[in-house]
Amino acid sequence: MKFMKRLLATVGLTYLSVLSAVFYFANGTFTNIIIILSALSAFVGIFFKVIKNKIRINKSLSDLLITVGLTSFAACIAIILYSNFIYEPVIVNYSDKELNIEGYISEEIQKNENSYVYIISADKINSNSENVKIRLISRVDLKCEDFDRIDAKFTVSKAENGYNLSKGIYLTAFYDEENDSFESMGEKQFSLYSIAVNVRKAMKSSLDALLPENTSSLCKAVLLGDKQALPYDIKDDFSKAGTSFLIVVSGMHLSIIAGFILFLLKNIIKNRYALASIILAIVFCFMAVTGFTPSVVRSGIMLILTYCSKAVFRRTDGLNSLGTAAIVLTLLNPFAVGDIGMLLSFSATAGIVLWANKIEIFLSRKLRLTGKNKLIRGALNLISVSLSASLWIIPITTIAFHRVSPFVVLTAFFAEPIVSVILICAMLASLLYLCPVISFFAYIFALGADVFGNLLLRIISLFASIPYSCVNSDKPYFYLWLIFTALLVVIGYAIKAKGFYVRCAVTASAVVLTVGWAVYAIIGNNSATLKIYNVGSGVTASVECGSNISFISCGGANSSAYQIIEDISGDFSSIDSIIIPNTKLKYSKYLPQLMSEFDVSNILVYDNNTDKKSLKKYGGKIDTFSGDCHFTINLNSLTTLEVINIDSVTYQYLNINGSTVLFVTSKSDIAKLPEKYRTCDYLLVDSNVKNSNLLSCKNVIFSGDKNLLESKYNSIKEIIDNIYTTSDGVAELVFSGGSNVKDK
Incomplete structure (x- = not known):
């Protein structure tokens, strides 16, 4: 080269x-x-x-x-x-200020379970001409439609999310019914893109009319990238199996559609210029209908270069096409890199271009395949493509999502051909249904989409249920292994390495990973970790030590349940104990989900009169307690838990590797707590504590969102100034013995 x-x-x-x-x-x-x-x-x-x-x-x-x-x-x-x-x-000019805005809704309005999301292109702010995009979230329907011109007044803040920045959305706002105003002017802002949005909505309506809810939502995700209607459990299964890329419209989807159209037309249209023009028009239309998603645009640019080259009998270089796509996407908007999906797309494509063919040749030689069996060759090609793409996206998934999926290649081997069928069937069904004369043909393809959609959901659910299908990679040894392996790859390309170096490099990489895991496991058994999750209003806290994990509370907002399950499923397939200190949902909300996802050995529930409907199918040990009582539980080799129940309020006192943590629920009164438990290293709270002046603690951990923290801050600060909070993410403390505590 x-x-x-x-x-x-x-x-x-x-x-x-x-x-x-x-x-x-x-x-x-x-x-x-x-x-x-x-x-x-x-x-x-x-x-x-x-x-x-x-x-x-x-x-x-x-x-x-x-x-x-x-x-x-x-x-x-x-x-x-x-x-x-x-x-x-x-x-500087607009963040954290109340603004008078004139503009229009520039994207399809997203309707979530509890909110509406409006993307507003403002052309006037406070009567000054501007060109600014704002993301407005409202709990109520603001009675407007896509591309309506609007006149509004609300307070905006800086958008933090990288994806919003990649779309040119720098401001965000939450609509307040009492203080804000929003009015549709009854006019439409016309653009060619509005036609594409209307086509997208019509296709979604077709799929809703033709298919059951689950397969309809799946087809909308696969074909159009609309995951809003997908149930949390289905999205969670795809995430665990490492196949979320299948339900995000990407270059793979565009390539399948372009390949299918080419297959239909190549024997009908002989003129290569006409054929290339039709394919390019279809590519551009698909890019528009899917909202010009960066990963689709990347693939579109590469396909445009490929078909233009074919039209003039020239070959394109995959890496040059990829580099051209990178320049086009980022030249005018450097913040486009804020879209993780785009980076994953570029990384996977680079891996396929550089490694897929070499892996296929290597496997063919090892398996001594000399024949031309198309089925076997196709299977080898699919494995090679999946393996090369999966290996190249590991650094990004590790840094961005802190997890890897060991079975992703195997899962993709079974799932990708099915997705291809679903994609084609869903596209034909949704478009044919819009044509009155031939709409009956849509039902044939809808049947195919439904059958293969259900098959895909079963396969993904099966792989997601395998223990350690998703592994937590947010470990020091894993980052060191990534750096070491990357250096081996760079050296290999620099010296134009052949088979011997590759074998040695793979062996060395495997040894470093294995040794790192073993050392980390040994160290992990000598330390314990307390995690308090960001769950909004409520408390979810776990204690981890080696292969053991227990929960001392598991409640909070609905939206956080699957994030917690996703976090712990990377390291654990079972839970030792779950303690429910109070039957309020802010301490017990996630119990049914944890029971359905993990093998739970013991459950301890406050109050003998607790509603046990969610526990009926549970086959493990259930204990309940009520009245004034006091008992001790060994959560793991480094952690003991004392449960003290006084006047219907439960206090939990943990000794974690020599450090003490006191967890008090709402309506607690420290004056009633025995004096020996009033001294602790850490106090975990989610509300005001009565008689908190009687406490002697070094740190306070507050579980709650920013609004709740602000309302409670002054009373909590009276206990001690050193406050940890979950409002910005997980509060994580590693106890290595005695006073050696690391805040992560």
């Missing part, structure tokens, strides 16, 4: 990588380091060119160093300029 043949690949992928690094690890020092390294790379490359006659240096190396250095420098400058002159002025 000569460097100049893949100049676009080098420029595009370097530009994308540097933008991503600066965006996600945003701080001045990090950016300055990259700028210095970029300048150093370009300087070294120029230096090599100057002394090339004195020292024998590969010309491609100096060209590569200069190109990478200049591209990296350009990427840093681009994101700095965009941030300072496009993004920051919007934040």
Whole structure:
């Protein structure tokens, strides 16, 4: 491979990588380091060119160093300029202020279980001409339609979510019925994109009319990327199985549709220019109908380059096409890298281009396949593509989602062919249903979509139920393994390694991962971790030690249940104990979900009169307690729990590897708690504590959202100034013995 043949690949992928690094690890020092390294790379490359006659240096190396250095420098400058002159002025001028807004609804209105989401393109703010996008969330229907012009007044704040930033949405707002106003002006803002949105809505209505709810929501996700209607348990299964990419419209989906259309037309239309034009028109229409999702646009650009090249009898280079797509997507909006889906798409595609063919050849040789059996070759190709894509997205999934799915290749092997069938059947059914004369044909394809949709759901559910189908990768040894493996890959490409190096590198990588896991497991058995999850109003807290996990409370908002299950399922397949200190939902809400997802050995529930409907099918041990009582439980080898129930209020006192934690529920009165339990290292609360002045503690952990924290802050601060909170995420404490406690 000569460097100049893949100049676009080098420029595009370097530009994308540097933008991503600066965006996600945003701080001045990090950016300055990259700028210095970029300048150093370009300087070294120029230096090599100057002394090339004195020292024998590969010309491609100096060209590569200069190109990478200049591209990296350009990427840093681009994101700095965009941030300072496009993004920051919007934040400075409008964030945390009440605004009078004129504009229009620029996207399809999203209706969630408890809210409505409106994307507003504001062309006037406080009577000044502007061009700003705002994401407005309302608990009530604001009585407007897509692309309606609106006149509104509400307070906005800075949008934090990377996906919103990638879409050019820099401000967000929550509609307050009492203080805010919102009015539809009765006019429509016309655009070509509004036609695509109307087509999308018509296709969704067709699928709803033709299919049962579960398969209809699945088909809408697979075909159009609309996951709003998918039940939480189905989305959770796809996440656990590592196959969420199947229900996110991506390049794979566009390639399948383009390939299907080409298959239908190639024997009908012989003129290559006409055929290429039709395929390109279909590609653009699909991009528009799916909302110009970055991963689809990436695939669309590559397909456009491929078919244009075929029209003039030229071959395209996959990496150059990928690099071109990266430049097109990020040149005008460097914040586009905020969309994790786009990064996953680029990473997976790079893996397929670089490794899929090599893996297929390797497997063919090992299996000694010399025949031309299309079925076997097709299976090998599918395995190679899935394996190469899965390996290349591990760094991103580890950093972004803190998990990996060991069975993803096997799952994808069975699921991807089924998704192809569902995609084609759903597309034909939804479009044919809109044509009155031939709409009856839609039912045939709808039947296919329903049958294969149910089959896909069963397969995904089966793989998701396998223990450790999703493994928590947020471990120090895993990051070290990733860095070590990446270095091996870079060295391999640098020395143009062959089979022996590959075998040694794979073995070394496996050894490092195994040793890291073993060392971490040994260390883990000598420490315990207390996690208090961000569940809104309520408390969900777990104690982990080695292979043991117990919950001392499991309640909160509905939306947090599957996040908790997803977090713990990466490390545990069973739960030792669940203690319910109070039957209020803020302490017990998640009990049914935990029981259905995990093997629970013991459940301890406060109050003999507790409603046990959710426990009827439970086959483990259930204990209840009421009245004034006091008992001790060994949660694991490093943790003991004392439960003290006084006047219908439960107090839990934990000794975790030498440190003490007192958990008090609502309506607690410290004056009634025995004096020996009033001294602790950590106090866990979710509400005001009566007679808190009697406590002696070093730290307070408050479980609740920001609004709840603000309302309780002054009373909590009276206990002690050092306050941990779950309002911004999980509060995690690692107890390694004595006073050695690490806040993660």
